Amino acid sequence: MKKEFFFKLLDAYQRYHHSAITTKRFKYEQIISVINSLTTNQRFCIEKVGYSFEERNIFLVQWGQGDVKIMLWSQMHGDESTATRAILDVWNFLIADDDFNEIRSDLFKKTTLIFIPVLNPDGASLFKRRTAQGIDMNRDAVRLQTPEARILKEVIDRFSPDFGFNLHDQSLYYSAGESPFPASISFLAPAYNYAREINTQRENAMAIISYINNLLQKIIPGHVGRYDDTFNPRAFGDNIQKWGTSTILIESGGYPGDGEKEYLRKLNFALLLASFDAIAHDAYRISTNRPYDSIPFNVKDRFFDLLIRNAVIKIAGKEFKVDIGINREEVNYHDCNDFYYRSIVQDMGDLALHHGYEELDVNGMKVKAGKSYPYRLETQEELRNADFNNILKNGYTSVVVDDAVLTKPFCDFPVNFVHHRKVKTADLNIKPEGPADFIVMEELEVKHTIVNGFVVNFSKEGYGVKNGLVYRY
Numbered sequence: 001m002k003k004e005f006f007f008k009l010l011d012a013y014q015r016y017h018h019s020a021i022t023t024k025r026f027k028y029e030q031i032i033s034v035i036n037s038l039t040t041n042q043r044f045c046i047e048k049v050g051y052s053f054e055e056r057n058i059f060l061v062q063w064g065q066g067d068v069k070i071m072l073w074s075q076m077h078g079d080e081s082t083a084t085r086a087i088l089d090v091w092n093f094l095i096a097d098d099d100f101n102e103i104r105s106d107l108f109k110k111t112t113l114i115f116i117p118v119l120n121p122d123g124a125s126l127f128k129r130r131t132a133q134g135i136d137m138n139r140d141a142v143r144l145q146t147p148e149a150r151i152l153k154e155v156i157d158r159f160s161p162d163f164g165f166n167l168h169d170q171s172l173y174y175s176a177g178e179s180p181f182p183a184s185i186s187f188l189a190p191a192y193n194y195a196r197e198i199n200t201q202r203e204n205a206m207a208i209i210s211y212i213n214n215l216l217q218k219i220i221p222g223h224v225g226r227y228d229d230t231f232n233p234r235a236f237g238d239n240i241q242k243w244g245t246s247t248i249l250i251e252s253g254g255y256p257g258d259g260e261k262e263y264l265r266k267l268n269f270a271l272l273l274a275s276f277d278a279i280a281h282d283a284y285r286i287s288t289n290r291p292y293d294s295i296p297f298n299v300k301d302r303f304f305d306l307l308i309r310n311a312v313i314k315i316a317g318k319e320f321k322v323d324i325g326i327n328r329e330e331v332n333y334h335d336c337n338d339f340y341y342r343s344i345v346q347d348m349g350d351l352a353l354h355h356g357y358e359e360l361d362v363n364g365m366k367v368k369a370g371k372s373y374p375y376r377l378e379t380q381e382e383l384r385n386a387d388f389n390n391i392l393k394n395g396y397t398s399v400v401v402d403d404a405v406l407t408k409p410f411c412d413f414p415v416n417f418v419h420h421r422k423v424k425t426a427d428l429n430i431k432p433e434g435p436a437d438f439i440v441m442e443e444l445e446v447k448h449t450i451v452n453g454f455v456v457n458f459s460k461e462g463y464g465v466k467n468g469l470v471y472r473y
């Protein structure tokens with residue numbers, strides 16, 4: 001049997017991967033320079049469609065001469081950049097001259113692709129969800145108080161697209177139904193009324209989703225989720241469906257080992273192009289044993305970055321057993337290109353139904369809050385020369401430091417820093433929302449050390465702690 005286009009795209013992906021951007025965080029200017037480079041290609045039509053609140057340009061990129069209009073918009077939430085990167089790869093595919101030429105010219109004749117990459121450039125520039133006005137523009141589809149929302153509405157009104165792809169990123173911590181897997185890709189064919197009726201437009205959106213799901217299940221089985229379709233009268237997806245466009249929400253979640261979401265970007269690339277091809281040939285209305293309704297709903301907060309199972313902890317002299325779920329929050333630092341991790345205990349108790357991207361079963365060992373190293377380190381030189389192996393192995397997760405070395409809210413050492421005047425002598429209990437700095441004891445020996453949510457690795461090169469924190473109690 002002939003290999004399906006979707007799988008051929010995955011095989012050939014490296015050819016189209018825009019390799020200048022390989023991280024979630026990048027500068028909006030980088031996207032603009034790619035858009036500028038398209039102006040030399042006659043098949044593309046570039047248009048400035050307006051300005052963001054802070055007067056950054058927002059662009060529309062058009063390709064194709066067909067009757068079927070397919071519109072895509074990404075990053076209306078500034079910190080959701082996976083699909084924007086996939087769009088760069090889709091453009092590279094459209095530009096290329098290779099063994100996909102037949103499909104390419106077919107798409108060019110049958111479809112018109114309308115892209116708005118980065119609808120919220122102000123948010124994107126800070127890697128923040130909301131627009132510069134502090135508004136979630138996905139709740140501004142009716143009131144239209146943000147210039148970004150007005151631009152999206154105007155473009156929708158102008159083109160009346162047949163299909164709309166509403167491209168987002170979602171929490172890493174959802175599972176796909178009760179499966180032990182994260183919801184790596186999630187879908188929704190939004191409702192257009194409270195009754196959640198299904199008209200032809202919505203039915204077509206559902207059919208495309210089941211078409212893509214069918215393909216995805218062959219490579220990431222159990223990792224696909226679906227949002228519940230409660231009508232949201234303020235959201236764009238729901239309204240665009242209502243205005244007559246078959247609207248498909250695609251959300252990139254988490255995938256193990258894919259911190260920068262490069263794999264999910266690749267899947268976005270292939271599933272978008274496979275959808276365009278299926279739309280061009282009316283090939284998506286196939287009957288399948290995996291219909292839209294069979295996709296399990298996302299279940300919130302079922303995943304943690306690190307899950308410590310079967311720990312025994314002691315509070316007020318009493319011992320009990322808990323699982324400890326730890327999340328590593330990425331905190332923006334300086335500009336959108338830099339961040340550090342701040343980890344917290346997200347949940348504790350019976351987490352038997354939960355999962356961790358990383359798991360550590362400590363099997364009844366005692367887990368205690370890490371201690372502060374009692375000798376103050378005064379200078380950078382003392383820090384450089386410090387024997388962290390020894391410090392960590394003795395159950396210390398923080399070192400007391402002097403002002404001079406506290407230059408930022410985190411440190412690049414495998415321990416936390418505590419300001420010398422701010423050392424809290426009271427016992428730090430392990431508690432929800434509390435710091436994720438622990439030692440795991442086997443009898444009298446420190447078996448594992450966890451610093452800022454990372455399990456310290458003594459066996460290999462480097463400690464595996466991305467950064468320590470600076471505590472100023």
Ligand SMILES: [Zn+2]
Pocket residue numbers: 077080168169
């Ligand atoms: Zn979003």
